Amino acid sequence: MTAPSSGTGSARIHRLAEVGLLVDLADLDAVLAVDAALRRAREDGDPRLAEVLDILPAARTLLLTVPAGADLDPVEEAVRRLDVDPSASAADEAPTVEIPVVYDGPDLADVARHTGLSEAEVVAAHTGTPWRAAFGGFAPGFFYLTGGDPRLEVPRRSEPRTAVPDGAVALAGEFSAVYPRRSPGGWQLLGHTDARMWDDARTPPALLAPGVLVRFVEGEAS
DSSP: OOOOEESOTTOEEEEOTTSEEEEEOSSHHHHHHHHHHHHHHHHTTOGGGTTOOEEEEOSSEEEEEOOTTOOOHHHHHHHHTOEEOTTGGGOTTSOEEEEEEBOOOTTHHHHHHHHTOOHHHHHHHHHHSOEEEEEEOSSTTOEEEEOSOGGGOBOOOSSOEEEEOTTEEEEEBTEEEEOSSSEEEOSEEEEEOOOOSBOTTSSSSBSOOTTOEEEEEEOOOO
16 A cells, blocks of 8 residues: 655645635546545544535546635645545545446447447446546536446547436546436436436435445346
8 A cells, every 4th residue: 555645746736816725636546535635634623624615626626615715824734734645535435326227328339339348248347347436527416437447438429419318327538427417418328327416305415426436237127
C-alpha cells in the first residue's frame, strides 16, 4: 500500500470570490483520492473544514463551497496540508449499490461491434466489474461511473438522440451512467433499469454519491 503523502502535491488552488475554492488536479484518480481525504477529514471534525457546505468532484477539479463571507484561509490551509492516500478512493468499506438492468438497449449491438465482444460478453463485462461513482453530471442524480472493464471504452454516438428515456443505462468513453430523467444524450444505450436515480421524496434524493461502488446486475424484462 502506498503511504499517504503530505499535502496535495502539484494541485493548483483558486479562490472563487468569497464562496469557495476550486482545486485543479492532475487526473480523475487524484480527484477521487483528494475527495476521499477531504470527506474523511471533515467527518473526523477538522475545524478548518467546519464551514465547508459541499465538496463537488469533477473530472480534474474539486470544488469546495462555503457561505458567502466565510474565512477561506483555514479551508485552503486544510487542503494544502491534506494527507492524501492514493488508495483511499478504492477503500473496501465503500458502500455498494446494486442496480438491476435489462440489457435490451438499442446500441448493444454497436457496443459489441466497437469492442469486438459478443453481446453476451458485453453484458458480462458490464456486470462483472464494480464501477465507482466519480462525479455528478448534467442532471440531478446523474453520475459518471468509472473503473469498469477497460474493454468497454467506446465513443459517443455520432448523432445524439433528442430524447433518451429515464433509467437508460449507457456507456461513453471510459464511463458508464444511468440517465435519471428523459433528456437528449449521445451515450451508447445498453439497457434500462427501474431504479430511481433521483427521488425528491427520498433522503438523500440521489441514489448515488461520490465514492459509492455500483454493481450492475442482469435482470429480466417484466
